[in-house]
Amino acid sequence: MSDETTIPAMHPAHPQIPFSRPATPQTEPRKIGFYGLGNIGYLMARNLATHKSSVTSPVSPPLLVYNRTVSKSEKLVKEVGGESKIRIAQSAAQLAIECDVIITNLANDDVVKHVYVEFSKALAQSPPTKNKIFVETSTIYPCLAGELNGLISQHPRSHLITCPVFGTPPVADKALMVFAMSGNYQSKKEVSYLLVPAVGRQVYDLGENLEKVIAFEAPTFKLIGNSMVLGCLEVLAEAQTMSKKSGLGAEAAYDLVKELLSAGPFFEFGTKMLNDSFDGTKGFGIDGGIKDASHMRRLTQAHNSPMPAVDAAHSHLLTARALYSAQKLQGTQQFDTLDSSALVAGARVAAGLDGFDSGKHSKVIKE
Template sequence: MSDLLHSALHSATQSASGAHTPPVPYSRPGSPGSGAFPVQIGFVGIGALGYEMAKNLANYRAAHVHGSPPVLVWNRTTSKADGLFKELGQHKIRVAKTLEQVVTECDIVFTVLANDETVKSIYQQFVQTLKHAPPARNKIFVETSTIYPTLAGELDTLVSSVPHCHLVASPVFGTPYVAAAAQLVIVMSGDYRSKKEVAYMLVPAVGKKVIDLGGNIEKASTFKLIGNSMILGTLEILAESYTLAEKSGIAASDVHGLVKDIFPAPGIIRYSERMSTNHFDAASGFSIDGGIKDASHIRRLTAVHNSPMPSIDIAHQHLITARAIHTGNVQAGKEAVDVLDWSGIVAGTRVAAGLDAFESKNVGVVTED
């Protein structure tokens, strides 16, 4: 869910001659949505990331796709879906009363959900509804959450049990801030025709490029975990470096300045700034619960493939430590941040070094021995 990988992914699109590969690796589908039945899009999961994705998709289609109906949105907490409706209006958004309404009315359904259990539950409800009322034409389900790869396979089997239904695994790289700017990097695996149709809906409306991982539905989820392992490993190194700086009397502002000079990637800089200023509110970032979930998935994947990642093992423990301290502070009425960002991992390295978890006292005074 982070934007740390974006600069590297952008560079990877350039050949040795400096030419750019196209942002969508498929030929354009024939007149999408221009037939007798305009494409109805549904969106399930209007959290911090899903809100921005659904908003951009609705705005883009209203402006560029003639006759496109409003996007039908559903969220377990209805106030979030209602908020999007109030912001965009009835010509761009409709709020579904039930999941059954979404899966029955929509041709393409995007899901952006918090964890594997929720994803599986939602898709089981989709399929249960469709088996009672089988669709007469194609439906595409686009699962964008970060899930363990074998779950993608289970979902594919589940969705494929209904005639005319297809699944695209399509996790995304980017924070809500990046999503708001329609700069997400989108990964896809699954049915080729479905990927082609969905890719042109998402780029440039929601993201800046698509990476195609082929027909094996599990590959996109695997790739997302590999990308997140790079991000999490970098967070761990930043946390350790800031802790050592504090212990040795080097100002956090100086460390952050160095990060900007030698690692000029937007995501690294943003997380470095959070650690240097003790700003750990996940409202505009990625929650530590999500970080722990992803770290657990990565560790499971490394065990399956006999490919150790000791940095992820350590980062996982530091995330848990940070969450435990934050939870204790909230229960004691001492914590102002409701949801802790995963950059709060630095709390784990700080307490291991005998420092305060979330309130660094680092003023950079260098003392001579």
């Protein structure tokens, strides 16, 4: 593979997937496992289980799910209609041993590494007798993909696909996620048709190299995409803060955004900023935003390619989290966890305003 990776055109038979359908159908239904029921993972697993049961025969095995907080798994079983569609696994090892395709959606690099070490131990104790595909959909730093590949590929018939997802919870809820895939070609082909249209709407094929940072390969591509979103959030936070401070009101800046732009993260996150709706349990938690921004900043150093908006956003995310931590010590916090849109608190504080309560700011009186 050359240092320059070209994103191929979509396959004409399915314009959202860059592969033809697998030529040989499976003699028996694939057993699918899912680890990680966070704000995105929960919706992905729900949609996958629902779609799977609607297009396959009744004897198709239910989706096997595992989450460290068991109550989330139990909630999902009830939502989809019982154990005919979803079963709850007792461990990560059970997923690795029983399932043919294992999908993970996890919080950060440390958790991802820990889980894949567990998978590897399970495979060592029970070597696969048929192909297994591990699909890692989290946002991770590119070099970790190489480590995960080493953990999985040392076992017979085992393949890793890095498949980071693009999309917020409302996008995941509607099964409109976008996937960027790296890894074994045949495995990507099979996983693509498993995920689209059940969970998402489009797949980018970014080659077979799982860790080469200089190539447009999945983990790097995901961080580049997230940098665009984070940059948009930072610009929006600064514009709303300036509009508020100058006396125009944040609503004026947000109305202008809606006039100028027709898509993107502005609407969802802009509304949260405008209304101080920083509930991280219903969006993208601030710890995840800080993790992603940290990965992006590592990339800027690796490639001598500055991204000032990401630097500013990272700083404002840290400020927001520090303010929230102080509130928790005082018992005055409003939310169980913060959403990444709370980065506007950093811009507000820098402007001498209250970080989380825009109602304390003076407003223009219209005559």
